[in-house]
Amino acid sequence: MITRTKCEAQIFAKKNENGDFEIEKHVVVHNHPLTREISNYLHRSERQMTEPKKEAIEAMSECGLRPMESYRYMSTETGGDDCVGHTMIDHLNYCYKLKMKQIDGKDSQTLVNKLYDIQSIDPEFFFRVRLNAEGKVECLFWRDSMMREDYKIYGDVLVFYTTFRTNKYNLICAPFVGINNHWKNTMFACAFIGDETTESFVWVFETFLKAMGGKHPISIFTDQDAAIAAGIEQVFPSSRHRLCLWHLSKNANSRFGLLKSDKNFKNAFYKCLSGCITPNDFEETWKSMINTFKLEKDDWFNRLYGLKEKWCTALSKDFFSAGILSSQRSESTNHAVGFKANKSTTLTEFYSIFQATINRWRKTEEKDDFDCTRGIPTSELSMSAILKQAANVYTITLFRDFEEEFKLSVASSTMFKGSVGRTVFFEVWIEGITGSRQEV
Numbered sequence: 001m002i003t004r005t006k007c008e009a010q011i012f013a014k015k016n017e018n019g020d021f022e023i024e025k026h027v028v029v030h031n032h033p034l035t036r037e038i039s040n041y042l043h044r045s046e047r048q049m050t051e052p053k054k055e056a057i058e059a060m061s062e063c064g065l066r067p068m069e070s071y072r073y074m075s076t077e078t079g080g081d082d083c084v085g086h087t088m089i090d091h092l093n094y095c096y097k098l099k100m101k102q103i104d105g106k107d108s109q110t111l112v113n114k115l116y117d118i119q120s121i122d123p124e125f126f127f128r129v130r131l132n133a134e135g136k137v138e139c140l141f142w143r144d145s146m147m148r149e150d151y152k153i154y155g156d157v158l159v160f161y162t163t164f165r166t167n168k169y170n171l172i173c174a175p176f177v178g179i180n181n182h183w184k185n186t187m188f189a190c191a192f193i194g195d196e197t198t199e200s201f202v203w204v205f206e207t208f209l210k211a212m213g214g215k216h217p218i219s220i221f222t223d224q225d226a227a228i229a230a231g232i233e234q235v236f237p238s239s240r241h242r243l244c245l246w247h248l249s250k251n252a253n254s255r256f257g258l259l260k261s262d263k264n265f266k267n268a269f270y271k272c273l274s275g276c277i278t279p280n281d282f283e284e285t286w287k288s289m290i291n292t293f294k295l296e297k298d299d300w301f302n303r304l305y306g307l308k309e310k311w312c313t314a315l316s317k318d319f320f321s322a323g324i325l326s327s328q329r330s331e332s333t334n335h336a337v338g339f340k341a342n343k344s345t346t347l348t349e350f351y352s353i354f355q356a357t358i359n360r361w362r363k364t365e366e367k368d369d370f371d372c373t374r375g376i377p378t379s380e381l382s383m384s385a386i387l388k389q390a391a392n393v394y395t396i397t398l399f400r401d402f403e404e405e406f407k408l409s410v411a412s413s414t415m416f417k418g419s420v421g422r423t424v425f426f427e428v429w430i431e432g433i434t435g436s437r438q439e440v
Contacts, residue, residue, distance in 0.1 A: 005032045049086050049094055057094060062352035064345075067095035111347045115142055124148065126211045130203060132194070137171075137347075139200060141207045143189035146362070151188045151212050154178045157322040158188065158217040159244070162196060162225065172196065173350065176208060179322040182368040182397045187358050188212075192347065201231030209235060221324050223247035224307075240319050243311040245273055255300050265293050276314040277438065372396055379403055381410075 012025035053074075060070040071091040075081050081088070112129055119125040124145030132138040143151075159177040172195075176188040189211060191204045209216070219240040222228045224247065232241045252269065259265045268289040276282035286305065295301045309315055345353070376391040377399045383391070390402045408430060417425040417439065429437035 007031050049090060053085065054094065057091070058098060061095065061098060062349060063356060064349070064353045067092050070095070111140070111351055112137070114348065114351065118144070128207050128211075137192070138194040139203055140171075140192040140347075141189065141204060141211070142191075143176075143208075143211050147188050148212060150178065150180070150186045151215065154180050154186055155188065155212065155215055156218040156320050157221070157324060158219070158239075159221045159324065160228070162193070162223065162228070171347070173354070174204065175354075179324070180365060181395050182365065183323070183401075184364060184368065184397075185361055186365070187361060190354060196225065196227055198227045198230040198234075201228050202234055205231050205235035218320050219324075221321075224251060240316075241310060242316065242321065242324075243307065244324070245311065245313075248311055249273065252304075259293060262293075265289070268292070273311065274313045275435075276312070277435070279314055282308075282312055282314040368395065368397070381407070 007030050008027050009030045010025065010027050011023065013021045014024045016022050056074070057070055060073065061067075065073070071084075071088055074084050074091075078084050084091075115125070115127045119127070122145050125142070126144075126148070127140070127142035129137060129141075130139035155178060157179055159179075160174065161177065162172050162174045171192040174191045174193055176190065178186045178188050180186040189208055191207075193200050193204060216236050217239050219242055220232055220236060221242050221244045222232070224243055229241060232239065249270070253260065256265070268285060272282060272286050272289065276285055286308075290296055290301065304311075372395050377396050379387055379391075381387065381403070387403070387406065390406075391399055394402060412428050412430055415427045417427050419425065426440050427437060428440050
């Protein structure tokens with residue numbers, strides 16, 4: 001297709017006496033569009049990475065959005081790629097420069113400086129840094145003033161994770177998590193650890209203890225790690241170390257082999273984890289499972305049995321656990337952190353993502369506190385004296401748990417079994433619930 005328009009735009013050059021070219025004539029006016037209107041935004045003159053846009057991109061990066069995610073967001077907000085004001089390549093290039101600026105060997109120092117700045121605003125803010133022989137950050141720990149206050153109130157139970165990694169520096173993020181009076185997660189502190197050795201965990205635990213005024217938790221829940229166990233034994237000798245059932249179940253699945261598809265085996269195993277009520281019930285169920293499925297010589301199951309005091313719910317009724325012995329509670333706590341980190345996430349970015357998580361949790365707690373001030377909860381049952389007292393004492397969430405237990409107590413059947421001296425024995429059970437029959 002011929003698209004000539006007899007445009008006069010031109011540059012006319014001519015050689016001078018010295019053999020160099022000189023511009024004789026330059027007509028800059030065209031009588032036609034330079035490009036199709038739909039493509040105008042691709043011209044360099046039309047593309048600008050303005051300061052407000054840079055700030056928006058940096059903010060989205062700090063929130064954990066990847067370059068393509070932040071570009072798609074800006075495109076959607078402005079009405080399409082042609083309205084963003086810069087191309088996708090411009091966007092990715094700026095994100096790359098931003099990343100290089102952050103990881104130019106100064107990222108750990110940038111984070112430390114940021115923590116110093118926070119400390120100047122919050123005098124109770126506490127952090128410690130441990131350097132290696134090369135002067136690089138090996139371990140880093142921090143907590144703010146509100147975390148310490150939360151630990152004073154809710155610090156009887158502590159969940160310690162080593163799940164999240166910032167792979168850019170191969171550091172492990174290890175948050176200290178607790179449960180508040182709404183049965184929601186609350187953060188006590190956080191650490192970056194260079195390796196999973198006993199020495200590193202001892203440093204982190206001792207630093208945590210110092211930051212919290214020397215208060216030991218009643219119970220500590222972790223995954224199954226020998227180095228963590230050794231660190232807890234050294235620093236928290238009076239605390240009860242327990243294994244998170246969610247982590248244990250996840251690890252166990254990889255050990256089942258052909259038994260993974262055997263429904264009877266899985267039912268027996270999970271009953272051993274959290275379905276047995278008495279120690280005798282557990283021992284009988286475990287022995288039956290081992291004999292039935294010929295696991296007497298299996299090293300992993302033998303080691304697990306040796307740790308039964310740390311995970312079996314039937315053997316853990318003598319201490320406070322805030323319900324974390326329930327695998328449902330453990331799984332909920334494990335997933336609630338919700339980091340959006342990836343292999344290229346820097347320490348500074350990770351800190352920003354972490355703080356966003358903390359802020360989200362605290363907003364949830366504020367909302368729960370507000371809901372509890374609006375009046376006491378009601379029940380579908382008649383509000384007896386004990387329910388009225390519970391409604392006044394407990395938060396709404398905990399009252400609902402109490403209410404459920406109260407319903408089960410009302411539904412229980414009892415039978416007199418006899419007496420010995422001043423001790424009277426009853427058999428108590430709930431109709432329709434297998435295994436609920438107990439002697440009281």
